Amino acid sequence: MGTERIKLTGREKSELWVEGVVTVILLLLLNFAVVVMINQMISASREWQSAIWTIKTTITFGPNSAHLWSWQYLFVGVMAIADIIVVYWRLIRRYRQMQMRHVIGELHYIADGHLNHRIRLEVNPDLQRVVTSINALVDSAVASMEEERKIEASKDELITNVSHDIRTPLTSIIGYLGLIEDKQYHNEKDLLKYVHTAFLKAGQMKVLVEDLFEYTKVRSQGTKLNTTTFDMAAMLEQLSASFELDAGKQGVEFEVKAEPTPLMMTADAEKLSRVFNNLVINAFKYGKGAKHIYLDAKQTGADEVVIRISNDGEPIPNESLSLLFERFYRVEGSRSKATGGSGLGLAIAQSIVALHGGYIYAESSAALTSFVMQLPLKPGVKLQKKSK
Structure with missing residues (x-):
């Protein structure tokens, strides 16, 4: 959004006019006093008179040159330039004070509760930096307040x-x-x-x-990871073995694949195990008609691993995919279904994956429903989410 020029009030214009007139009068009085003082000094000193006469006779550009180049005219010319500079400086200073006054007025307006208002005045560069900082501070405060409201809600x-x-x-x-x-x-x-x-x-x-x-x-802020170095391929094999009995009852087969083998990474194995357990339990509960659960881990690049937990059961509706990781959300639309659960499992999984610097998302089609995790191989790396 662009800036707008400050509109001076009638009183402010009068202040500028009075400032200029008073400054000119004071400078004229000062110049007159200096000229009188120097004339008296010259009259009282023969050496000064001799020096002034030398200047007059040395610089000749015509019959009237000695008169034109007399010290009074030289002094008046120099002082006139200095006076113009002083008048301009004082008027600019007073105008900047008025700019500051308008900025303060805008601040009071924002402080009165108009938090959507921003200062858009055209001011001097130094004050503009202050205005920019103020606008950024207000934006930050509004964002914090909005975030606080969301947290309370x-x-x-x-x-x-x-x-x-x-x-x-x-x-x-x-x-x-x-x-x-x-x-x-x-x-x-x-x-x-x-x-x-x-x-x-x-x-x-x-x-x-x-x-x-x-x-x-x-x-919670400040949650720390207890990281160890382990083989992700071996963890997935152990995961499938721990659900072997349940899989047999439901006629489901596990297929585990890892590339490379071993696939060594450094992470919080206990927390990741919690994520994998939640996802496998969800596959049993909601993947109706599934015959296979696929556990797949593949290293991509030098510092990233992609882990997929998939099943070939009923797909998840597209309108539910973006809501899966919201706490207490259930696809079946009821809070008391036989599937049970707290509705927090996927929200917990998302938080744990985020703690590791990675991200998780869901994909679903008629063939497969997959929960995809992209994790760094080592802590301290935060992955940027790629487009699917």
């Missing part, structure tokens, strides 16, 4: 979601335990059923609390 949303997810199983637990307390069961089979249901609901609450704790921990 996010906290409120978090409390609402957690309250909802805790209240549902807690209500069931209290209800079934109330039935037991009031002995409202017909036989031991009913009693065991009520206890078992309460136990399952308590387990759901435990998962939610643990995920919430993990989420806040990885999102």
